[in-house]
Amino acid sequence: MFDIVIVANGNIPTKNDWSDIGYSLLVCTDGAAITLRQFDITPNIILGDFDSLGVDELSFPHSELQRSDDQETTDFEKALQYCLRFPDKKILCLGTLGGSADHAIYNLSLVTRYSDKLDLTLLNPTPEGHQWIFKLKANMRIYTPIKTIISFFPFHEATLNAPALEWPLTHTHITQLGSAAVRNRTTAEITDIECQGECLCFISTKHYPVVL
The missing domain is CATH 3.40.50.10240 (Thiamin pyrophosphokinase, catalytic domain)
Structure with missing residues (x-):
């Protein structure tokens, strides 16, 4: 792996x-x-x-x-x-x-x-199990179980598109000192994410998620 x-x-x-x-x-x-x-x-x-x-x-x-x-x-x-x-x-x-x-x-x-x-x-x-952290690319596809906790933290700002979330992100601009995007949840086994800017992704699953 x-x-x-x-x-x-x-x-x-x-x-x-x-x-x-x-x-x-x-x-x-x-x-x-x-x-x-x-x-x-x-x-x-x-x-x-x-x-x-x-x-x-x-x-x-x-x-x-x-x-x-x-x-x-x-x-x-x-x-x-x-x-x-x-x-x-x-x-x-x-x-x-x-x-x-x-x-x-x-x-x-x-x-x-x-x-x-x-x-x-x-x-x-973490108390919930394993948290996997990596930097988002411009376009990514992530495979996880449904209802997986997912968070995003920018360095220092980013704009995200991620529709398959409990709280969908649509051209959502996040910054370290402004709007946040933490403790969201996936609504499908496949989550497509578009990212403009520098941003880390945090995924809480037992096993390493498939990331493409």
């Missing part, structure tokens, strides 16, 4: 939440490496300045450690920059939300920025 999984040091889903997701490369930030070790998962690549790891915790004999002391970028952005060498791969990002709010907001902005170069999806665990 995905080619690469990036794990950042935020609210990392439990091992059971993503054990059925296939991937060929696992990249993690240094702070997330300890959690993966507790899950008995060995990352292929560990990135960061390693300031969050003690000497004893740096022992990952089967992982490639890539150190960067660049303080101008977060560890999650370092992982995204590393993955720029794989522009055609589908990438799932875990642990990007939760923890401090400023990191969470910045990580969402990173997904918006890097999605022009990478095929990115975030998985965020």
Whole structure:
């Protein structure tokens, strides 16, 4: 389903939440490496300045450690920059939300920025199950169960057309400081969305929705 999984040091889903997701490369930030070790998962690549790891915790004999002391970028952005060498791969990002709010907001902005170069999806665990987050393209078709919760958040504004929703969007202009489009629901198994501008889509389903 995905080619690469990036794990950042935020609210990392439990091992059971993503054990059925296939991937060929696992990249993690240094702070997330300890959690993966507790899950008995060995990352292929560990990135960061390693300031969050003690000497004893740096022992990952089967992982490639890539150190960067660049303080101008977060560890999650370092992982995204590393993955720029794989522009055609589908990438799932875990642990990007939760923890401090400023990191969470910045990580969402990173997904918006890097999605022009990478095929990115975030998985965020919620009390309702799984929330999948990705940047909208100009035209998208999404397959989900009927009554799936769907939200939209612009960076910083967008105009949306999405008729197959409980509250249909018809040339609806949304902004960060104005009109919102959150907690809507699908009314069909196929949802066609047109988007002008920069906008993230949030879908709450157990399984990754088919997105075309």
